[in-house]
Amino acid sequence: MTRTRRDQRGQSSLVxxxxxxxxxxxxxxxxxxxxxxxxxxxxxSSLRVTNLDEARTLMAVLTKDLRTATRLQSGTSPFVxxxxxxxxxxxNLDDSTGGPxxxxxxxxxxxxxxASVQTADAGSVAPDYTYTGPAKLRYVGRYLANTTTxxxxxxxxxxxxxxAAPLSDTDRLAVDSVQITLIVRAASNLPVGNVTLxxxxxxxxVDYQSTAGG
Numbered sequence: 629m630t631r632t633r634r635d636q637r638g639q640s641s642l643v644x645x646x647x648x649x650x651x652x653x654x655x656x657x658x659x660x661x662x663x664x665x666x667x668x669x670x671x672x673s674s675l676r677v678t679n680l681d682e683a684r685t686l687m688a689v690l691t692k693d694l695r696t697a698t699r700l701q702s703g704t705s706p707f708v709x710x711x712x713x714x715x716x717x718x719x720n721l722d723d724s725t726g727g728p729x730x731x732x733x734x735x736x737x738x739x740x741x742x743a744s745v746q747t748a749d750a751g752s753v754a755p756d757y758t759y760t761g762p763a764k765l766r767y768v769g770r771y772l773a774n775t776t777t778x779x780x781x782x783x784x785x786x787x788x789x790x791x792a793a794p795l796s797d798t799d800r801l802a803v804d805s806v807q808i809t810l811i812v813r814a815a816s817n818l819p820v821g822n823v824t825l826x827x828x829x830x831x832x833x834v835d836y837q838s839t840a841g842g
Contacts, residue, residue, distance in 0.1 A: 686769040701755035705800035712779035741768040
């Protein structure tokens with residue numbers, strides 16, 4: 629009789645220990661899940677801020693550069709190339725030669741935005757400036773997530789009609805504004821969406837002519 633009671637007490641103790649262990653396991657699992665979720669939320673918030681900061685930086689640089697677009701002379705276009713991911717134009721940024729610079733902004737194979745800048749050759753004059761010297765490359769930004777069907781650059785005439793890219797010689801003459809669309813997302817396994825910024829840039833210097841250009 630005594631042994632039976634002892635056996636029952638021993639079995640009860642084992643059941644109680646097992647129950648405690650199960651409860652602890654559940655609590656620890658919930659705690660781990662909560663900590664992991666909190667950590668992912670913090671990381672996701674940080675990534676969203678990174679994406680937004682990168683997009684703002686990219687937009688600030690691109691809009692500033694495009695606003696300097698200028699004609700070499702009346703009746704010509706400031707744009708040499710005008711495509712959805714690649715644009716080349718003359719910029720109202722005089723240097724020692726007195727001529728505008730030639731700027732190319734493009735998306736490279738790593739989905740990074742690069743600017744290539746050339747100064748007019750010494751001795752060349754408007755409207756026949758030449759640009760045979762080496763280009764200086766400038767890194768603009770990274771994390772671009774625009775697909776090939778999501779244009780970075782779109783071009784509009786003075787009626788607000790979009791011009792089909794790549795622009796023809798005639799359409800390049802008609803450009804009144806450029807819309808920039810930046811979709812940015814840093815590489816990550818976190819479920820954080822892209823950041824999208826859109827800005828339409830008018831070209832205030834498009835009719836600028838240097839004194840040398842007449």
